[in-house]
Amino acid sequence: MANVKIDNVVKRYGAVQVMHGVNVDIEHGEFVVLVGPSGCGKSTLLRMLAGLEEISDGTISIGDKVVNGVSPKDRDISMVFQSYALYPHKTVAENIGFPLKMAKRPKAEIDEKVTRAAKILDLAHLLDRFPKQLSGGQRQRVAMGRAIVRDPQVFLFDEPLSNLDAKLRVTMRVEIKELHQRLKTTIVYVTHDQIEAMTMADKIVVMRDGRVEQIGAPLDLYDRPGNVFVAGFIGSPSMNFLRGKIASADGAKQFASDSGLRLPLPDTGAPDGAEVIYGIRPEHIGVSADGTAGGVPVNVVVVEPTGSETQIFAKAGGDVIDAIVKDRIRAAPGSQIHFVIDPANVHLFDAKTEQRI
Amino acid sequence: MHSNRLGWLLLAPTMIILFFFGVVPFFYVIWVSFHQWNPFAANPNMVFNWASNYRQVVFDAQLMASLGVTFAFVFFAVVSELILGYLLAQAFMKDFPGKAFFRTIHTLPLIMAPIIVGSIWKLMTTPSIGIIPSLVQSWFGLDLNIGQSALAAFTVTVVMDIWHWTPLVTLSLIAALVSLPPDPFEQAQIDGANKRQIFWHITLPMIAPAVVATVFIRLMDALRTVDEVLMLTGGGPGSATRYIGVHIFKEVFPRTNYGYGSAISVVVLYMTIVICWLLYVGLIAPRNTKKG
The missing domain is CATH 3.40.50.300 (P-loop containing nucleotide triphosphate hydrolases)
Incomplete structure (x- = not known):
C-alpha cells in the first residue's frame, strides 16, 4: 500500500x-x-x-x-x-x-x-x-x-x-x-x-x-x-443548461434566458446584465400540472416513463428542458404543464469562462 | 442440390489435375517400387520382384550413410533457420530507416530457383575464383575447398540452405508476431517478467502454432533437397553431401535403376510422415487435448 x-x-x-x-x-x-x-x-x-x-x-x-x-x-x-x-x-x-x-x-x-x-x-x-x-x-x-x-x-x-x-x-x-x-x-x-x-x-x-x-x-x-x-x-441524465443574462424584476433577481424564459435565481453576487449559463439538473425540477404551485409554463414534447420515474422533455421558449420526476405523469405531447425550480438547486456559471459563479 | 452440383463442377478442374499430377504418380511410384526395372539392363522390361527392392534398401550401406548426413543437414539447417528467422522477424517488427527496402531485399533468395542458388554458390565457393574461399582465407587463414574437405562441403550446403530458406521462416514468423495482441505483453511486464521470461512464457507459446507449421514445411523441404546440392557439390566429396534426395537421384537417373529408386522414395516418404507425425504428437496434440 x-x-x-x-x-x-x-x-x-x-x-x-x-x-x-x-x-x-x-x-x-x-x-x-x-x-x-x-x-x-x-x-x-x-x-x-x-x-x-x-x-x-x-x-x-x-x-x-x-x-x-x-x-x-x-x-x-x-x-x-x-x-x-x-x-x-x-x-x-x-x-x-x-x-x-x-x-x-x-x-x-x-x-x-x-x-x-x-x-x-x-x-x-x-x-x-x-x-x-x-x-x-x-x-x-x-x-x-x-x-x-x-x-x-x-x-x-x-x-x-x-x-x-x-x-x-x-x-x-x-x-x-x-x-x-x-x-x-x-x-x-x-x-x-x-x-x-x-x-x-x-x-x-x-x-x-x-x-x-x-x-x-x-x-x-x-x-x-x-x-x-x-x-x-457528472450526473445522468445530464444537467440542463440555458444561456442568458441576470435581470431584476419586482426587486428580485431573475434569470432571463436568450429565448425569453424567466427563471428563479439563488443569491449570488452577479450583477444585473451579467451573461451567465444557468444549470439545473433534471431531477431537481418539479412538475405541477395546473400551475397552482407557480412555476414556468412549458410545452411537453416527449414523455418517457421507466416505471420508477418519468422523464419529460418539454419546450420553453426556444429551449428544450428535461425533467425527471418520481410521479407518474400523464401528459400528452403538446399539452402545457409547469416546471417548478427551487433556486437552491440552481448552478450558475460565467458565460465566458464557463467557471462556477 | 443444385448448388452442390455446381460446387463439384467448379472443383472438377482442380481435382482432375490433382488426380493426374498427384494421385497417379504416387501410386505409380509404389507400383514401380515392386519391380525390377532398368531400361538399359539385359532385360529392359519391368519384372515384378515382390519386395526385394525394399529388402535391398535395408542392406544399402550408402543409403544408411545418406540418411545420417541428411539428418545432420536437416537438423543444422532447420534449427539455424528458426533461430535466425526469429531474430530477423523481431528486427523487422521494429521501425528503422529503410525497413521496407531491407524486408524486400531479404526475401529475394526465396524467389530463386534452387538450381540457380546452387550455381551461384558454386561460383562463390570455387577455389581461386570464388569470393567465399578468398574471404575465409583472409579472415580466418583457412583454406576452404569444398571439393576436398567433407566438413567444408557439408557446412557450405547447410549455409546455402540457411541463406535460401531463412526468409521463409522470417516471413511466417513476422505474420505470427504481427497478429499477436499487445496487451498480454504489457501485462507480462507489469506482472514482473523480464525480456527472457516474456519470450519463454508468452511470445514462444503464443507463436508456437506458426513455429510448428514452419518447422513442418522446412523439414519436409530440407529432407528432399536435391538440385541445390547436386549443383554445388554433386553429393561429394566422396559421399559427404550425398543427401537422401541426391542418393535417389543418382540411383534413378545416371544409373536408371527405376525400381530401386522408387522403393527408396517410398521409404523416405514414409519416414517423413513418421517424423512429422512424431512432431505433431509431441508438440501440437498435447495443446489441443489440454484445451479440450
Missing part, C-alpha cells in the same frame, strides 16, 4: 502535447477514479503510472520513490486491462500465479496464494480451464485474481467493466468495491462511465483534453461542479 503523487506531468508525442501539467495526489488506500470522455488522457495517465508510457515532463512517485525511469516490472503495481489481457495458453491457475512465478516464489506458496485468490473471487472450480472456456465475467475475475495475488502497492484498472453487459457490470462494480474495502489497497481506476465513477470512488478526477477539470469526492462534484464541463459530465 502506498500513496501516489502525480506532479505536473506532461506528455508529448513529438510536437503534439497531449497532457498539460497534471497534478493528482492519491492518499494511501484511496479509491481514485479518473473519468472523462474518450481522448481526455485518462488512459494515458494510467499507462504512465504503470510505466508503459514515458513521461515527457514532471514526476510520478509511488510511495516515496520517484518512478519516472523505473520499468513496469519494478514498480510493484498490478493492472487490469480492458481486454483482461489473459495469457491464452495458460490455465486460470497459471494465469493467476504468473506474477508469483516470475518473482520465483516457491511452488507451495504460489499454490496457496492462487487458491486463496480463487476462493475470494469464486474461481476455485475453474482453475484448470483456459481463458477461451470462460465467460466475460469470469475472465474479468481471473484478471483481478492475477492482480491481487502479488499484493501490490497500487492497483490500476483500465476500463475493466466496459466489455461486460449492463447487468454484469453492476455486479462487478459491487465486487470491486467490496474487494477494495477488504484489501484496502490504493486503487486508480479509469472509466468513461460517470455512474461507475460516482458509485465506486472515494475521489474522482475529471479530465478533459489532457487537463484536470476538477478533483473531489463524488457528491461534492455533483453538488458543486466547478465548471460547465464537470456539471454536464
Whole structure:
C-alpha cells in the first residue's frame, strides 16, 4: 500500500502535447477514479503510472520513490486491462500465479496464494480451464485474481467493466468495491462511465483534453461542479443548461434566458446584465400540472416513463428542458404543464469562462 | 442440390489435375517400387520382384550413410533457420530507416530457383575464383575447398540452405508476431517478467502454432533437397553431401535403376510422415487435448 503523487506531468508525442501539467495526489488506500470522455488522457495517465508510457515532463512517485525511469516490472503495481489481457495458453491457475512465478516464489506458496485468490473471487472450480472456456465475467475475475495475488502497492484498472453487459457490470462494480474495502489497497481506476465513477470512488478526477477539470469526492462534484464541463459530465441524465443574462424584476433577481424564459435565481453576487449559463439538473425540477404551485409554463414534447420515474422533455421558449420526476405523469405531447425550480438547486456559471459563479 | 452440383463442377478442374499430377504418380511410384526395372539392363522390361527392392534398401550401406548426413543437414539447417528467422522477424517488427527496402531485399533468395542458388554458390565457393574461399582465407587463414574437405562441403550446403530458406521462416514468423495482441505483453511486464521470461512464457507459446507449421514445411523441404546440392557439390566429396534426395537421384537417373529408386522414395516418404507425425504428437496434440 502506498500513496501516489502525480506532479505536473506532461506528455508529448513529438510536437503534439497531449497532457498539460497534471497534478493528482492519491492518499494511501484511496479509491481514485479518473473519468472523462474518450481522448481526455485518462488512459494515458494510467499507462504512465504503470510505466508503459514515458513521461515527457514532471514526476510520478509511488510511495516515496520517484518512478519516472523505473520499468513496469519494478514498480510493484498490478493492472487490469480492458481486454483482461489473459495469457491464452495458460490455465486460470497459471494465469493467476504468473506474477508469483516470475518473482520465483516457491511452488507451495504460489499454490496457496492462487487458491486463496480463487476462493475470494469464486474461481476455485475453474482453475484448470483456459481463458477461451470462460465467460466475460469470469475472465474479468481471473484478471483481478492475477492482480491481487502479488499484493501490490497500487492497483490500476483500465476500463475493466466496459466489455461486460449492463447487468454484469453492476455486479462487478459491487465486487470491486467490496474487494477494495477488504484489501484496502490504493486503487486508480479509469472509466468513461460517470455512474461507475460516482458509485465506486472515494475521489474522482475529471479530465478533459489532457487537463484536470476538477478533483473531489463524488457528491461534492455533483453538488458543486466547478465548471460547465464537470456539471454536464457528472450526473445522468445530464444537467440542463440555458444561456442568458441576470435581470431584476419586482426587486428580485431573475434569470432571463436568450429565448425569453424567466427563471428563479439563488443569491449570488452577479450583477444585473451579467451573461451567465444557468444549470439545473433534471431531477431537481418539479412538475405541477395546473400551475397552482407557480412555476414556468412549458410545452411537453416527449414523455418517457421507466416505471420508477418519468422523464419529460418539454419546450420553453426556444429551449428544450428535461425533467425527471418520481410521479407518474400523464401528459400528452403538446399539452402545457409547469416546471417548478427551487433556486437552491440552481448552478450558475460565467458565460465566458464557463467557471462556477 | 443444385448448388452442390455446381460446387463439384467448379472443383472438377482442380481435382482432375490433382488426380493426374498427384494421385497417379504416387501410386505409380509404389507400383514401380515392386519391380525390377532398368531400361538399359539385359532385360529392359519391368519384372515384378515382390519386395526385394525394399529388402535391398535395408542392406544399402550408402543409403544408411545418406540418411545420417541428411539428418545432420536437416537438423543444422532447420534449427539455424528458426533461430535466425526469429531474430530477423523481431528486427523487422521494429521501425528503422529503410525497413521496407531491407524486408524486400531479404526475401529475394526465396524467389530463386534452387538450381540457380546452387550455381551461384558454386561460383562463390570455387577455389581461386570464388569470393567465399578468398574471404575465409583472409579472415580466418583457412583454406576452404569444398571439393576436398567433407566438413567444408557439408557446412557450405547447410549455409546455402540457411541463406535460401531463412526468409521463409522470417516471413511466417513476422505474420505470427504481427497478429499477436499487445496487451498480454504489457501485462507480462507489469506482472514482473523480464525480456527472457516474456519470450519463454508468452511470445514462444503464443507463436508456437506458426513455429510448428514452419518447422513442418522446412523439414519436409530440407529432407528432399536435391538440385541445390547436386549443383554445388554433386553429393561429394566422396559421399559427404550425398543427401537422401541426391542418393535417389543418382540411383534413378545416371544409373536408371527405376525400381530401386522408387522403393527408396517410398521409404523416405514414409519416414517423413513418421517424423512429422512424431512432431505433431509431441508438440501440437498435447495443446489441443489440454484445451479440450
